[in-house]
Amino acid sequence: MEPLKEMFNRNFYERLADALHQAHNNIHPGKFIKDAVKNLDDMSLNQRLRNTSIIMKKHFPDDFLKSVSIMEKTITMLPKGYTTLIFPDFVALYGLDNYDASLDALAFFTSFGSSEFAIREFLKRDFSRTIKVMETWAKDKNHHVRRLASEGSRPRLPWSFKLDEVIQNPRLTRNIIEQLKTDETLYVRKSVANHLNDFSKDHPAYMLQILGNWDGANPHTAWIMKHACRTLIKKGDKDALKLFSFELNVKAVLANLSLSRKTLKLGDTLEFHFDICSTSKAPQKLVIDYRVHYSRKTESSSKVFKLKEVVLDPGSRISFSKRQVFRDFSTRKHYPGTHAVEILVNGQVLGREEFELTVV
Numbered sequence: 001m002e003p004l005k006e007m008f009n010r011n012f013y014e015r016l017a018d019a020l021h022q023a024h025n026n027i028h029p030g031k032f033i034k035d036a037v038k039n040l041d042d043m044s045l046n047q048r049l050r051n052t053s054i055i056m057k058k059h060f061p062d063d064f065l066k067s068v069s070i071m072e073k074t075i076t077m078l079p080k081g082y083t084t085l086i087f088p089d090f091v092a093l094y095g096l097d098n099y100d101a102s103l104d105a106l107a108f109f110t111s112f113g114s115s116e117f118a119i120r121e122f123l124k125r126d127f128s129r130t131i132k133v134m135e136t137w138a139k140d141k142n143h144h145v146r147r148l149a150s151e152g153s154r155p156r157l158p159w160s161f162k163l164d165e166v167i168q169n170p171r172l173t174r175n176i177i178e179q180l181k182t183d184e185t186l187y188v189r190k191s192v193a194n195h196l197n198d199f200s201k202d203h204p205a206y207m208l209q210i211l212g213n214w215d216g217a218n219p220h221t222a223w224i225m226k227h228a229c230r231t232l233i234k235k236g237d238k239d240a241l242k243l244f245s246f247e248l249n250v251k252a253v254l255a256n257l258s259l260s261r262k263t264l265k266l267g268d269t270l271e272f273h274f275d276i277c278s279t280s281k282a283p284q285k286l287v288i289d290y291r292v293h294y295s296r297k298t299e300s301s302s303k304v305f306k307l308k309e310v311v312l313d314p315g316s317r318i319s320f321s322k323r324q325v326f327r328d329f330s331t332r333k334h335y336p337g338t339h340a341v342e343i344l345v346n347g348q349v350l351g352r353e354e355f356e357l358t359v360v
Helices: 010-023 029-039 045-058 064-075 082-094 099-110 118-125 127-138 145-153 166-167 170-179 187-201 204-211 219-228 232-233 237-242
Strands: 254-260 263-265 269-278 283-293 301-312 317-325 339-344 348-358
Touching: 010 029, 010 045, 010 064, 010 187, 029 045, 029 170, 045 082, 064 082, 064 099, 082 099, 082 118, 099 145, 118 204, 127 145, 127 170, 145 170, 166 170, 166 263, 170 187, 170 204, 187 204, 187 219, 187 232, 204 219, 204 232, 204 237, 219 232, 232 237, 232 263, 232 283, 232 301, 254 263, 254 283, 254 348, 269 301, 269 339, 283 317, 301 317
Parallel strands: 263 348
Antiparallel strands: 254 269, 269 317, 283 301, 283 339, 339 348
């Protein structure tokens, strides 16, 4: 599989240079490409992104507003996606002293990729002023802009720095969340749910208080509520379980938990099977998950994976089978040693089996 950083390769820079030249004929494509690909092999994905912003600054006019105009023309000639983040990144790097024009540009660019990382630089510079603009974005007719209001102000946005002000006081983004709780676009609702899930890591009671005041009869709101509580439900948080009428006192046992093998090599697939058997005289609403414990260089780590929500009738049994591939990702590296699979029902551990992973 080609590394993600190869999104920024010579072919990309040739296309970018041509588009920039069309937008502003004083930009020389050959000179731009030469600068852009210099030492490219030594750079990571994010280093390539940032380096592109620096190279554009070198070839743009000194006037920031003219640079924005060039970028607004250029971005329409390029494929949408991650590589267009060079434009909001340029704004975050060079536009902090051109506040109004910069935020207008970020709202425009976000429809082509996302301005979620760039807007955080403005929140860091002037939180109060920026969050007021983002509150107006939450009402925008463009769902990309509405999503930016939520995603850009998340306290714990992946691949970005934390917003300590929001972590300390989550009420600072309450107006945005409230305006988007019935949003018709799934792209926006996912962001709102992730924003709330961030809250659950620092202020679970506050997050559940918000959801307790919402109208779960609205299907869009109900979706956000459920997705926002996923971390708390996996942990077996009783208040979160109660919110969705999951059984608090599970009466069930695990049977026949078996692994397809006890020793795996990196790249192998582990299959496991198990039954959940009711010992209750009443139906139980259950969420079935499994947790994988990973060996690490210093200490173990774990991750919970969702399986299924079921209503288990009195005295009944339900069978599960699952396949889990063990290979390295950019977000997870595997180490040799003892690993384990645990079966969770409403956050409670019902059983565990260990296996060995070898890394050649």
